[in-house]
Amino acid sequence: MSDPMNPRPVSRRAAACAIAAGAAGLAAALARPHSLLALAAPHTGAPHTGAPHTGAARVGATSADLTRGVTLRIGVASSDGDDPGRRSRERGIRMGAEEASRAAAMLGGAIELREGRASELLAGGIDALVGGSAGECASPGALAAAAEVVYIDTACGVPAAGAAGAAGARRFVFHLAPGRATRRLTMARATGPGTLELWHPALRRFGAAQLNARYRARFDAPMDSPAWAGWLAVKILWESASRLDAARGDTLAEWLVSPRARFDGHKGRALSFDDATHELRQPLYVVRAATAGEPEIEEIALDDAADAGAEGAS
């Protein structure tokens, strides 16, 4: 049984983080605290760990990766730097991978996480790379782009104009955190000073309460911005794999900026990547500490004049 206070890092053991489909996935899930798989097992029979077993019951028109039994290989770039968000990011990635594995298994596919240095992971063959150490913004993206592998940056954001990254490199690099321009515009919209966040553990609407509760139950810690970004990076990759025949390279890079690529990050609206900058378009939060009780969280979405989300609920 893993210790929720001190979970194992995302697969230190090279290429062997087998939170994948089948027996390994089931075992990993069973090892999770609060897992109800054991409860359900007597009733479910086989279907959950493999492809649907009724002949006619395959997914309709799709022949996407995950429905063809393909394993999606995600590399997680390790860092040596002193990175305050690292632990949260790794936890978020881990939870994202566990959930992705479960969802992929339902469709017949699998997810595999590999952790290591970006160069080694790319040499070993992966479908996509996730990273986000604040100290190493440029190099994983450049390496991934050179190998024509999509890189999801969870922390750095779009580099300033003129900074590293030719147009060719940018084609494969996608940013979940806002760049300097978005930060500035967002804070200009805010009604007062505060900390700009991608996520907050006190968010409740649009299924945020459920996501925060799952993370807290899994790690006994609040889900903060790096954790959310790590979780979303993996979710975006497996959702893409569930829609694409080949969720890698050019196909994946083109898909991520296509009108069909809309993702749910529990923010109450479809999230998508900006075609030009590859920055995720999303509501952000300006957080101010309150003297008592929960902090004040101001939601700001730059692309949204009418604030369509204002009327949503649970």
Added chain:
Amino acid sequence: MTIARNRRATGLVRTAALALALLAGAARPGLAQGATAGGVAPERLVVYVSNEGSRTVDVVDAIAGRVLATIPVGERPRGIHLSPDGRRLFVALSDEHPNVESGRDAIAEIDVRTRRIVARHRSGTDPEQFAITPDGRRLYAANEDAGTASGVDLRTKRVLATLIVGIEPEGVAVSPDGRWVYVTAETSNTVSVIDTRGDSVVANFLVDVRPRAVAFAPDGQRAYVTSEISGTLTVVDARAHRVLASIPLGDERGKPVGVAVSPDGRRVYVANGAAGTVSIVDPDAEREVGTIAVGRRPWGLALSRDGRWLVVANGLSHDIAVVDVREARVVRRIPVGRLPWGVAIGR
């Protein structure tokens, strides 16, 4: 500050809605008198409304336009359905702790005649949506945080099975022949298919982003799934458990949630949440053929058995809208409790 402003606004809306209702009543004798215009209007249109905010169920006479009774249920009520014989009302109740099953998480069974809770069925944590089999013997509920669905024997109150479905299961529907239960899951974008003979998950298939509610066509050939983030209605071949089409629903702001199918199967109605509308979909043509403005944040909806009236819970207007389906317009809005979530229409 915001709350105070909203309350004032709500008061105005209510007053306006009442005035409109009175006007509508005067101008629309068909509904006001319960007359059988065209021979299809029911003598009575009794609607049960779960009010998430006030923790009550309202019993509404939609013909007279008034609340007949308010049943306190103690906890937050959401999913609401009548038994097939119309004598029992089932309401999903959850407390404030979604991850812990407490004695208060239950599906309450209310005797429609006495308007009292006569039983509480345990159905796992945080029950929200559920469905009752056509024979009235079993109930299937989604347990959102546990990622499971539970089947309950309504007579013995025993949990028959707890099955793993997708992540954050939400919508539940039983096919008209009672054979299949579809359970949507918001985070995995999946529908799990439970075979009620033997209670096992026999298939899973992928739909659009953040699926919410699901409804079967009356002939059982098709099922329809709303997807909140995609803004679409997915058409499913309910024999093969296979996606046939995905229909975009107009308004960009729309967040499709509740869904209902007309008795002849030729129209599907979808509540669009933030857009404040209901979409009318022609499933054979695979397109939206109209929208009706109904109120703020329409969520749950239901059709009368004859298909003439569509009743919609407007969460943020704190009322229900009664839509004349033939004219595709709201004929009356009736104030109910706070944050109405779902509706069930009496037999």
